Amino acid sequence: MxxxxxxxxxxxxxxxxxxxxxxxxxxxxxxxxxxxxxxxxxxxxxxxxxxxxxxxxxxxxxxxxxxxxxxxxxxxxxxxxxxxxxxxxxxxxDAAAAGQLARTIVEAGEEYGRGDRLTGLKINLEFVSANPTGPVHIGGVRWAAVGDALSRLLRAAGAEVGTEYYFNDAGSQIDRFARSLLAAARGEAAPEDGYGGAYIAEIAAEVTTRRPEVLSLNEAAAQEVFRAEGVALMFEEIKSSLRDFGVEFDTYFNEKDLHDRGELEHALTRLREQGHVFEADGATWLRTTDFGDDKDRVLRKSNGDWTYFAADCAYYLDKRERGFDRVVIMLGADHHGYIGRMKAMAACFGDEPEQTLEILIGQMVNLVRDGAPVRMSKRAGTVVTLEDLVDAIGVDASRYALARYSADSPIDIDVELWTRAKNDNPVHYVQYVAARTAGAARNAAEIGLSRGDAAAFHAELLDHEKENELLKALAEFPAVVATAAELREPHRIARYLEESVAQAYHRFYDNCRISPQGDEEITDTHRARLWLNDATRVVIANGLRLLGVSAPERM
Missing domain, CATH: 3.30.1360.70 (Arginyl tRNA synthetase N-terminal domain)
Known part of the structure; x- marks a missing residue:
């Protein structure tokens, strides 16, 4: 039961x-x-x-x-x-009712833990979003791990989820990027406001290989080539590194498309219809103070240029008009000021912000080695990147470490801790249970012990105190998944796997023999315990899958 x-x-x-x-x-x-x-x-x-x-x-x-x-x-x-x-x-x-859960879990397999709490809700989840001017830094990596885990959780809870990466291949950042590439190709120092690091030289060299004529062009034409080619190369590298990290997006959305398709004008028209737009000092404003913002926001400057906030408005409206009931945006620690203005903007469109818009703010991450923070990348120069983190501790440990803590708390990732093959390393502790359950099943098969069919499963034999503890821990999984999805807190899955399932399984394994010893006969108790062992494997694997982490069969 x-x-x-x-x-x-x-x-x-x-x-x-x-x-x-x-x-x-x-x-x-x-x-x-x-x-x-x-x-x-x-x-x-x-x-x-x-x-x-x-x-x-x-x-x-x-x-x-x-x-x-x-x-x-x-x-x-x-x-x-x-x-x-x-x-x-x-x-x-009674023991039989409690023990039947083991069969329920094994038969459900990957479906165990999935529910319908969020069925009918269509969610757009935007995370990582950064302009293609350099490799994904460690703060972005945190959102890659947490955002991807959250998308898996929301789907497991029944929601329809579209994941999205928002970027811009124009603007001042891209200008500085193009100038930096051109300077590197010419063997010159990076511009004072430009980008440094070995990756700039690498991309510049690739562009000149593809377009050898670029260095003979005038300044403006050469910069335009480096802009177009460099952005494409950098963005492909970003996509590739995220893909290797187990993260792929349903949609890559370019801010430029909002301008090209006239969506900013469309958004402005909608806001005018709602009665929240006014003109002052030659500029076009949105009266966000009507909905709690600390000041009104400019949509269009007096010179006719659109503001970044206007693009934010158009992008939000675009998502809503694509049919998403809720827009979830994951931003870095320096974006707290966005919450009030974005909530007010949603209200200006006539939406209920608490129902249609969520903004999640993540805190800083430090990579720590020998007790001191790692400050610079060998390749990027000024920041620690996704590749640096993965090179240091691996993909599984990186994803687990980043998703294990509440996103609103800063974390230090200790290289020594997360690479140790000991139980104080959280990912090792949980993955060891995955491997141990698989090992127990292999050992059972070697001596001819199998679960048998469901009709022969004697659930009432799972009456040991440690068996009962493990069954109760496994029973919690669907509720933990539903709660983690509703609260947008993937770390609840990691803590559950460590503190409930792993601990209970080790106590069960130490006190209840799954396979007979020596000349002992195989009994229905051994078969029942094998069902429980395999049910544990299902829950551990399903939980780790939600975090994007593997469940090894051997370690």
Whole structure:
């Protein structure tokens, strides 16, 4: 019996009690939940439905809990129901009902943990977004890991998700990039406001190889060649490095397209229709202060040029008109000021910002070696890049380390810690369980031990204390996935795998022999434990997959 099935049983009992007592059934919720009590002495699960409903129907909570307990007592799979405190229900499952979860998980496979909490919601998730002027730096890498994990979580919770990378191949940054490439090709020092690092020389050399005539062109023409060719090379490198990191986007959106397609004019028209646009000092403004912004924002300057904020407005509207119910944007630590203006902008379009727009802010990341932060890249010169991080600790450790912590907290990634093959290395600790479960299954197969078919599975034999602990840990997975998706917190998956599943599996493995020893006969208990072992493998693999991390069979 899963927690969801038990919750349904509790709600069914409530319906029966309300019918028998003539209570108002409209007070009953559509869904309810059960939770694991902090102390195992209080049972396997606790329900608070009686406490939640007592005031609504004018019945003392203990009286209502007593009636619910009586109705639940006859439910198959429930061993006992006790009333505690003002009206808590402490529920114990019989071993057979608890153990059946192992079969449920194994048979569900990759589908175990997936749910429908966000079904019907279409989400646009934008992350990493940076102009193609250099390799992805370590801050962007954090959003690559967290953003990709979040997209997987949202899909697992039933949402339709479109991932997006937003960039601009024009503007002042690209101008500086092109001038830097031209200077490198000529063997000159980088411009004072330009870009440095070995990657600039590499791209400049590639451009001159492809277009050998470029150095004979005049300044403006040469710079234009380096702009076009250099941006294409840099962006392809960015895409390639992200792909090697396990991150690919559904859409790569160029800001230039907004201008070329007239979408800024379209957005301005929509905002005028909503009544929030005004003219002042020769410029066109959006009255965002009507919706809590600290000042009104310029859309079009007095010289006729559009502002970056105008492009933000057009891009948001473009996403909404593509059918996305919610726009989620992941930004760096220096973008806190964007939240107020972007929320106000959404309101100016007539949207409810709390429903249609989310802005997630990530904090800084440092790569630490020998106790000191690594400040510079061998290739990029001024920043630590995706390649630097992966070279230092590998893709799996990088993704796990970046997704393991709440995105709103700064983190230090210690190279020595994340490359150690010891249990204090979190990714090793979790992946070791994946490998250990696979190893246990191989060892069982070598001696002829198999799970057998489901009909021969004796779930009631999984009655050891450590088996029960592991089953309860595995049962939590769907709820952890749903909560992590709703709260946009992939780190909950990592902490669950470490603190619930891995710990419980090691205690189970140390106390409950999966394969017989010596001349011992293979029994139904061994088969039942193999089901539980394989169920653990499913949960570990599914959890790591949500983080974009592998579940090795050997280590």
């Amino acid at each position: 899963t927690p969801a099935e038990l919750a349904e049983a509790v709600l069914a009992a409530a319906h029966a009690v309300f019918t028998d007592r003539g209570l108002d059934r409209s007070a009953l919720p559509e869904h309810t939940t059960v939770e694991r009590p902090r102390s195992p002495e209080h049972g396997d699960y606790a329900a608070t439905l009686a406490l939640q409903l007592s005031k609504k129907v004018g019945t003392p909570p203990r009286e209502l809990a007593t009636a619910l307990a009586a109705a639940l007592a006859s439910t198959a799979g429930i061993k006992s129901v006790e009333i505690a405190g003002p009206g808590f229900l402490n529920i114990r499952l």
